[in-house]
Amino acid sequence: MEKIAPPAAAEAAMATALRVLAMDAVEAAQSGHPGMPMGMADVATVLFARHIRLDPSRPDWPDRDRFVLSAGHGSMLLYALHHLVGFEDMTLEELQAFRQLGARTAGHPEYGHARGIEMTTGPLGQGIATAVGMALAERMLNARYGDGLVDHHTFVMAGDGCLMEGISHEAADLAGHLGLGRLIVLWDDNRITIDGPVSLSSSADQCARFAALGWHVARVDGHDPEAIDAALAAAKADPRPSLLACRTVIGQGAPTLAGSHKVHGAPLGAEEIAAARAALDWPHAPFVIPGPVRAAWGRVARRGAAARADWEARLAASPQAAAFEQARAPVDAAALREAICAFKAGISETRPAHATRKASELALGVVNATLPQTVGGSADLTGSNNTRTPDMASVTPGDFSGRYIHYGIREHGMAAAMNGMALHGGLKPYGGTFLAFADYCRPAIRLSALMGVPVAYVMTHDSIGLGEDGPTHQPVETIASLRAMPNLHVYRPADAVETAEAWELAMTSARTPSVLCLSRQSLPTVRRHHEAENLTARGAYVLRESIGPRDLTLIATGSEVSLALDAADLLEAEGLRVAVVSAPCFERFAEEALAYRAEVLGTAPRLGVEAAVRQGWEALIGCEGGFAGMTGFGASGPAPELYRHFGLTPARVAEAARALLTRS
């Protein structure tokens, strides 16, 4: 590959342009973080001028290098880089509108706001952990399509905050284990955090720490271009993931504030900026970039465009071109629909009593056979989450041809890695843990939702129905807490049919991640008559209509649907006319037309049944509705006893229904 090393003077001016744009934009906004962009400007310049391979005219070129600004508060560095290398939507006007409503230049980089932003960052540590997923996807696709089509690096800029966050451990341990040698983390080792020097809160030897996790590590002067270049070259040559500790001065270029935590997150002020301009020998007005500096930055794009053209020629000549492009395209929804439909027909005929986690495994057999781009995994609960289908080989260090990831006991790292794989493209990840431990990966789930990345979370052991493991493992508030999150589909299927339907929806979702809440315990098949339509897609539907006008509607989810059916039997034996509604996805139901919603909910009194807290149920049962569920944490004991103890039996539900009808 052509390697351009611009003259030192040109590179110095390129770096100065980054510094000045950052301080000017923050000053214009009177808000933002100049310290990191100014401190890392030299590292960024060398990385972009001499190493990175991207083509601003084709920001989605699949074999581009990925650049992740894990220290997302340094967003102006990214925006300045994108402006200077020529992303056409990152105009000067956008830089001038930094942090203004509607601008592409949000306070932290937001995925989808502008071209080339590989992910949303800001919550610390997410960038490095998501990048692990990108680097893993790169190796997995390389194993499938070869060096000619997939051979790129993932570069991360991370700060001390990213490395202090626990998620960095999960990510680094996984990356070191798998030997993701094309992952290169540039650590902004400025020894400053918001509260003051890093020494206030950490004495870690980060290089030794990462070395212990199997990384190549090196220390480099972050203001010495040749040293940075040499370190990057060595990192690229090393088969291990690399941590380059770039010793920098935060706010480098600000004459009096550089090196202080005061320059981290506040405008420098007119006086300091004027002094910086003088010190940097930059006599230009705010947002003015001299032609020669622009020209120097322009070479980055030209080098990338050439590489991209070479790659396109290779793709055109490749026998795998069609498969490669198909893997990146939306999934074959028609094929999946057909396969799931056949699966459902079999279930409705044989009516097995599977736990929905087991049903999920069976449905995944269909999904994985139909969609070659799926990648399974679990946070060390494979046999409990039932996430692995028999055809799935494990990804191991040195062999990335498999489709199953042993994420280890790292829920947060798993979720972030799944985001990274999905963002990378070409793979469709799903991964499992216990539902109670959704809390462990919630920040990454939130990023899935915020970015609109349709990963699938398989969360089993979804209630007190898990039994003896007790309240630490029993979600009661978890489902409500997930339903509260915007742009997240929370499925709680009642049986194998609904589970398969939920999988179809999760796999065909374009911009919404999914959580499948699945039972540990066996459940009867409640969808006893085959229907081709995906009823789960409607969010809620009448599973059993009453004979004659309804006296009562029971609405339940997941494992409580069969309970509601049993309660309905008891009530009908007393002469009541009871409908039972299954409500596997509140969010989808909320999107249905009013008329459909009214028809499902009916006008009779409603009673909700879910082994969880009531919060959020008003959307289905109204404020006058009854609810049989949980009011506090669970307990340890055999599941049937717990259901009795907490009043979740057909008799008790029927009792609650009678009480509701009495007061209605």
Added chain:
Amino acid sequence: MEKIAPPAAAEAAMATALRVLAMDAVEAAQSGHPGMPMGMADVATVLFARHIRLDPSRPDWPDRDRFVLSAGHGSMLLYALHHLVGFEDMTLEELQAFRQLGARTAGHPEYGHARGIEMTTGPLGQGIATAVGMALAERMLNARYGDGLVDHHTFVMAGDGCLMEGISHEAADLAGHLGLGRLIVLWDDNRITIDGPVSLSSSADQCARFAALGWHVARVDGHDPEAIDAALAAAKADPRPSLLACRTVIGQGAPTLAGSHKVHGAPLGAEEIAAARAALDWPHAPFVIPGPVRAAWGRVARRGAAARADWEARLAASPQAAAFEQARAPVDAAALREAICAFKAGISETRPAHATRKASELALGVVNATLPQTVGGSADLTGSNNTRTPDMASVTPGDFSGRYIHYGIREHGMAAAMNGMALHGGLKPYGGTFLAFADYCRPAIRLSALMGVPVAYVMTHDSIGLGEDGPTHQPVETIASLRAMPNLHVYRPADAVETAEAWELAMTSARTPSVLCLSRQSLPTVRRHHEAENLTARGAYVLRESIGPRDLTLIATGSEVSLALDAADLLEAEGLRVAVVSAPCFERFAEEALAYRAEVLGTAPRLGVEAAVRQGWEALIGCEGGFAGMTGFGASGPAPELYRHFGLTPARVAEAARALLTRS
């Protein structure tokens, strides 16, 4: 201190008793985890027989050693130990009722279920991180009261899962930085996880990793008592926290299953148990412990009782006895009430326009001056969370006399450490981060709630009102997700008066943790007339009543209360009679008497106002109520523009109110 080293044969039998009780109890329950107790039985025996200092007859003796089973699934190890050393509530019957509903012997150790259980464990990594808080509390109290009153160790047993979880990094980094030399982690290095060998998912050199974080580390054969003893002695002598990598065989003693992941979480079965009994030369029936073995275990308690008696003599002779005991007693609620009341009077008189985070700092000045046991801190956002009052010196490596902790960028580690300090006793911790990052520490918040540990979470920047940092930093669903959690008080005060009231409640709460959601932006004082009563204690109250029968009730929290007042002005100018209710704590309001609730809510149509999602608001506004809030994620921009953009202005709220009245 007396050190008893029982003869090797006696210790071998002691360890066998642990193994057999674990396999028998799991078999009886047909559920549970025999692998860890059997693997760590030798380590546990040496630790208890030769080192640990506890007195089962006085389980709450303040200077006891703390023992935390971070690998909580190995609960039978703890129960067997407690039974054998003589905790009188841990009877044979309890062991026989392992994992049964109502038994003290829950699937995972539950704080409060039985004496001597120092904390609830099960969610991996929480034990080690909470133990860091215990060890920190020990040093802080030692700095205050000296070696005579406070001088004990915190022992942790952790598995590979604990060390893979990200929280372990935050905890280990903090402990290494602070040099918590009395923290000793016994890592069950059995090289097995649920999915199979550790090598499936990790290649970490854990000893090198912990050494990089400033720990003393050593490798030891976990089945060699003398080696274990020597390693414990060396760890106690070392000024750094210690990680002892105890190389063990999971399920040691099970002839055919030992060493396999199959022994981790399932009963061994009758045949394997019989073979184990033969191999272990243990001819006794299930749950039968021979007298000599009981006698050997009994020596642990005798040594502890003697140490406890010595300590009591020292306490009695100490001039600091009263202060020591006062710090462990419930806070002086009367003094706090009086101080807060005086503070409130000043606020209502001067009516400042403080952000509630600033008001919180001022209220903390009162709290910290009144309650010497408070310990402040922040996850590296001290100046943003306003958690430090001027009188608070920092805790630093080597000097634990201060009252303020720089937790670093480690929200999860902070929350767990606060749990540990509160569980330890003698200190009352509070700590801050941004509300959006409650997600980062949610598993530890859940343990606060489940255990009933009344720590206080200071969570600032509580809405789109934080402005330019954008949607990653703007909570919209976070408040609802916290309200969903049982036994958690979520406060969102409207001004400095309510903030002070919330602090009073948080500090006097006996068994419920608190989250204070505080604004970044300035807010007017809405409590303009002093009232001695703590109105926040009622959860919601009428802030401004209408003149004449209400046409409308506006209900708001936090920064939206002043917005509601402004909207009420607009509506009243149109001739409507509008009451405004402030609702700083939904959970407390739910506990109020029906009559009070009805009086506050009134019978007029209700409109809720909160810059967050609606979920959970039905409790206050009913299903017919209107709501002005958020329906999705926020955006980056100046806060006033965001409020306008998302329809949260007096004019838009008034408009929503008119629409509500039209359709009502």
